[in-house]
Amino acid sequence: MSVADDLAYGAEKAAVAIAAPKAAVVGRVSLAVHVVLWAAVLAFCLVPLLLVLIISFGHKVEGAGWEWALTLENYKRFFVGANWPAESTSLYLGQLYWSMRYAVSAALLAIVTALPFTYLMTRQSRRAQAVWLVFLLATVSLSEVFSVMGWDIILSNNSGLPMLFAASGLTDWLKETGWFDVLRDWGLANPRNVKFKPSEVATVLTLSYLVWPYAVILLYPALSRLDPSLAEAARTMGAGPWTVARTVILPSVRLPLIGTTLLLFVFLLGAYVAITVFADPSQHTTAVSVYEHVRGSTLNAPFGAAQSVILLVTATAFLLLGQWLTRKAARPS
Amino acid sequence: MTSLNRRALLKRGGAFAAVSAASTVMGTPLIAQARTLRVGSYGGYFENSFKEHVYTAFTAATGITVESVTQPNSNDWLVTMQQATAAGSIPTDISLYARDTMIKASRLGGLIKPLDMAKIPASSNLDPYFLFDAGQGVLGVGAMSWFSAMVINPTEVKEAPASWADFWDTSKYEASLGLSKNYNAQFMDITAATFFDGAATFETDEGILAIIAKVAELKPNVALWWSAESQMEQAMKNGDVIGGQYYLDVSNLMASEGFPIKPIFPKEGNPQDYGSWCLSALSDKDAEAAEFMNFSSDPATQALMSRKIGTAPLVAKDKTDLTADEFAFVSGTPAIKPAYEAYLDKETFMKEAWDKMVAGA
Numbered sequence: 001m002s003v004a005d006d007l008a009y010g011a012e013k014a015a016v017a018i019a020a021p022k023a024a025v026v027g028r029v030s031l032a033v034h035v036v037l038w039a040a041v042l043a044f045c046l047v048p049l050l051l052v053l054i055i056s057f058g059h060k061v062e063g064a065g066w067e068w069a070l071t072l073e074n075y076k077r078f079f080v081g082a083n084w085p086a087e088s089t090s091l092y093l094g095q096l097y098w099s100m101r102y103a104v105s106a107a108l109l110a111i112v113t114a115l116p117f118t119y120l121m122t123r124q125s126r127r128a129q130a131v132w133l134v135f136l137l138a139t140v141s142l143s144e145v146f147s148v149m150g151w152d153i154i155l156s157n158n159s160g161l162p163m164l165f166a167a168s169g170l171t172d173w174l175k176e177t178g179w180f181d182v183l184r185d186w187g188l189a190n191p192r193n194v195k196f197k198p199s200e201v202a203t204v205l206t207l208s209y210l211v212w213p214y215a216v217i218l219l220y221p222a223l224s225r226l227d228p229s230l231a232e233a234a235r236t237m238g239a240g241p242w243t244v245a246r247t248v249i250l251p252s253v254r255l256p257l258i259g260t261t262l263l264l265f266v267f268l269l270g271a272y273v274a275i276t277v278f279a280d281p282s283q284h285t286t287a288v289s290v291y292e293h294v295r296g297s298t299l300n301a302p303f304g305a306a307q308s309v310i311l312l313v314t315a316t317a318f319l320l321l322g323q324w325l326t327r328k329a330a331r332p333s
Numbered sequence: 334m335t336s337l338n339r340r341a342l343l344k345r346g347g348a349f350a351a352v353s354a355a356s357t358v359m360g361t362p363l364i365a366q367a368r369t370l371r372v373g374s375y376g377g378y379f380e381n382s383f384k385e386h387v388y389t390a391f392t393a394a395t396g397i398t399v400e401s402v403t404q405p406n407s408n409d410w411l412v413t414m415q416q417a418t419a420a421g422s423i424p425t426d427i428s429l430y431a432r433d434t435m436i437k438a439s440r441l442g443g444l445i446k447p448l449d450m451a452k453i454p455a456s457s458n459l460d461p462y463f464l465f466d467a468g469q470g471v472l473g474v475g476a477m478s479w480f481s482a483m484v485i486n487p488t489e490v491k492e493a494p495a496s497w498a499d500f501w502d503t504s505k506y507e508a509s510l511g512l513s514k515n516y517n518a519q520f521m522d523i524t525a526a527t528f529f530d531g532a533a534t535f536e537t538d539e540g541i542l543a544i545i546a547k548v549a550e551l552k553p554n555v556a557l558w559w560s561a562e563s564q565m566e567q568a569m570k571n572g573d574v575i576g577g578q579y580y581l582d583v584s585n586l587m588a589s590e591g592f593p594i595k596p597i598f599p600k601e602g603n604p605q606d607y608g609s610w611c612l613s614a615l616s617d618k619d620a621e622a623a624e625f626m627n628f629s630s631d632p633a634t635q636a637l638m639s640r641k642i643g644t645a646p647l648v649a650k651d652k653t654d655l656t657a658d659e660f661a662f663v664s665g666t667p668a669i670k671p672a673y674e675a676y677l678d679k680e681t682f683m684k685e686a687w688d689k690m691v692a693g694a
Contacts, residue, residue: 063677064437065412082685091685091694156571190508190556192489195573198557281514281558281691292560297408297433297517298680 056309058302065299074306092289092307096314099269099285106207107264111257113208114215115223119249121216122224133220136213144210144273151206152277155196162193187280198280206274211264218263222256254329262322269315286311368397370621372610373410373425376403379642386641391628397621407434407608411444418444418615426616427625429476429608432465433673438611439467445611447472452623455630458648462670465609473609474626477635477644480581480664481519482596482603489575489593496599497527500576506554511565511577514558516687517680519604520578522671524548526601535675541683545690558691569594582643585662602667607647639663 059069081089121132154160165171171193174180183189188199196202226249234244250257275285286307294304372388374380380403388399402425404410411434417423428445430438438444447470450456456464456474463475483500485493490505500506512520524544525534534540556574559565566583568574570592581603584596610629612622628634635646636653645664646653653660676683688694 060681062680064441081689082681089685089689089694091689091692094692094694152567153571156567156573158570158572184507187508192509195508195556197573276560277564281688282693284692288560296515296684298684299408299412300681 052305052308055301056305058305060298060300060302066302074303075310077303078306078310092286095284095286095289096310098279098283099287099311100314100318102203102207102271102275102279102285103265103268106204106211106268107261109204110208110212110215110264111219111261114212114219115253115257118216118219118223122220122226123228129224133217136216140213140217144271147210148206148273148277151202151209151274152197155202155278157193157195161196165194197278198283199278200283203274203278203283206278207268207271210271210274211267214267215260215264218260219253219256222253226252255326258322258326258329262319265318265322266315269311368621369400370397370427370618370625371400371402371425372625373402373404373428375406375429382642386637387629387634390634390637391625394628395624397624399625404429407431410434411438414438414444414613415441418613421615423613423615426613426618427610427622428613430473430611431606431608432671433677435465435473435609435611436467436673436677439465439472443614445472446614446616448474448612448626449619449623452620453627453630455627458630458632458635458652460647463607463609463647473611474630475647476608476610476629477638477642478605478607478647478664479644480603480605480668481578482581482584482665483599484569484577484579484584484594484596486569486572486575486593487595489572493595493597494576494599497523497601499599500554501551503553506576508554508556509575510551510555511557511559511568511574511579512551512555513565513578514560514691516684517676518578519606519669519671520548521545521683521687522604522669523578523601525672526669532670532672532675535672538679538682541675541679542686545686548687549690552691552693581645581665582663586643598665598667602669603665604671605645605668606671607645 054068056074057070057072058066059071059073060066076084078092081087081091083089121129124132155162157163162171165174171180174183174189174194180189180194183194184191189195230248230252231244234248235241239247270287271285272287272291275288279285290304290307290311292304293300293307372383374383380401384399384401388401392398407430410428411430414423414425414428435445450464450471453474456471459475463478464471465473483494483497487493494500500510512518521535521541521544522532524547525531525540528547529540529544534544557564557568557577559568562580562583565574565577565579566587569577569579569587572593579594579596581596584594587594588596610622610626612619616622630648632646632648632652633654635648636655638644639646639653639655639662640659643663646655646660650660650664
């Protein structure tokens with residue numbers, strides 16, 4: 001070993017000696033951050049979720065509250081009703097079906113309308129884009145209650161569309177031509193005037209209105225990064241606007257499109273106010289039923305919890321399906 | 334009794350609360366040596382009116398100071414009191430319970446205690462129905478009551494219905510009525526009183542199913558199954574519905590503000606619900622509680638509550654000095670008494686059967 005080697009070795013040792021406490025401090029800090037993060041996840045996500053899961057096995061005491069137990073009766077009730085085997089009902093499965101149907105159709109409607117809007121928005125000046133985005137972000141801050149109230153007024157007899165129908169003579173015209181009776185058969189009119197609530201159309205419209213700003217904001221980054229020269233090149237080669245949209249723009253935003261749809265879908269599963277106001281009780285969702293059982297006079301938290309767990313499992317299945325679709329889309333075809 | 338709370342927010346608001354809170358605080362030190370009693374009631378306009386009008390009159394009459402305790406409602410409060418009793422420290426001496434909650438409390442046991450009725454002589458003014466006795470003595474003395482009534486839009490419905498049965502007439506009411514979506518909003522009691530044997534029909538499952546089947550026949554006429562009270566209020570104002578079932582006091586208030594709504598007492602009557610004062614099992618204020626309940630049962634106090642809070646008196650009209658108009662604003666006859674026991678004993682069965690009917694599942 002030469003002197004130089006000796007020196008180098010000594011310097012290395014010294015460096016390690018200085019670095020060691022520093023590394024230990026960094027290690028301790030990162031450990032602390034980890035512990036805090038995990039504690040937060042545990043306290044705010046896992047523990048409430050576990051509590052819901054545990055309560056879902058609880059037992060309802062008739063005429064009183066409920067008690068801790070380990071029974072599957074709440075899950076059984078979801079599929080066949082409380083009076084099984086004397087009779088069975090698909091009431092709760094039907095509600096789950098409507099949860100999915102509303103969430104899927106409202107999410108798709110929002111995406112289909114937000115996509116062209118966002119694309120056109122990204123073609124505008126920076127300033128105009130900023131104004132639009134700020135406006136949309138501001139509307140997001142409106143609570144579901146206010147949005148639903150607004151739509152309620154738009155669709156109400158004395159203040160909204162039906163009033164326009166009556167005032168413009170459209171209602172009388174419908175009555176003369178016989179179309180009014182058809183609308184009555186469809187549940188879209190009472191003997192006096194047309195009525196738009198409760199109806200599935202009103203519900204889906206309101207739900208997609210609620211998530212529409214999110215759709216725009218989520219699609220914006222992908223669409224604004226899109227290179228305009230691609231579309232221009234396609235146009236110069238003779239492709240029409242529709243062909244350009246179909247073969248150039250859509251394929252390049254396929255992933256964010258699927259991701260946004262999934263996010264809107266999950267968001268819509270929990271909708272409550274819009275459903276109770278605009279949907280007929282035959283089309284109410286699991287979220288409404290959960291609320292009624294937990295906060296209603298029966299105080300049946302276990303059954304509410306069981307319904308929540310089933311909704312969670314179903315939503316997860318939908319998300320896995322969506323992820324599978326995404327992976328399929330990501331692969332070059 | 335959410336109706337009164339909500340109305341509080343809309344109408345009277347905070348100034349009122351501040352004034353009454355201040356008067357309570359300022360009054361306390363002067364009679365700190367004197368006797369006190371903690372009384373619970375539903376918060377908001379309701380509790381504030383009690384503090385301003387009823388408790389002050391009680392203190393003036395007896396020298397007992399009332400410390401007002403806010404209850405969120407009847408059901409949740411029972412859970413609170415259950416936990417408090419188990420812990421050995423109760424937040425109030427007297428609680429205000431709706432009849433179904435009071436029955437629940439008596440069944441759970443150890444939460445409320447029997448009252449010495451000899452010290453509450455004025456309770457003889459009340460119909461015995463309002464003195465709840467589950468077998469171990471009177472557990473609750475009626476405090477006040479409220480009706481949910483048949484309502485119509487008088488500009489659309491020219492001839493007021495004489496019976497609830499008229500609502501089943503589709504030629505008049507197709508897709509035009511608003512009813513509560515909740516199974517226990519007492520429309521079943523109305524149907525039982527109109528087409529069956531009243532509360533007796535609730536004794537068997539078959540009877541309950543027959544009532545629900547009868548309500549199912551009404552479905553083509555229902556445009557709105559409301560879950561929040563404000564939905565029905567808006568639907569009546571907007572003309573989305575031209576009739577249905579709604580709270581009597583709120584309907585009268587809306588009518589007095591010029592909205593097209595008119596509450597009616599058809600020949601079968603309207604459902605009457607009521608609240609009771611109950612003494613906590615751990616309270617040592619038996620004497621003060623008896624004086625309070627005695628004061629509350631007095632026809633003059635009952636009339637005071639009708640005027641200031643909008644509740645229906647639990648004593649006959651001729652015992653009070655209420656005018657015909659004042660009485661009609663809060664009460665009427667006949668009264669349909671809900672089948673409380675069935676709603677408790679068969680709650681899961683009734684809720685599911687009702688929900689199935691409403692959903693058509």
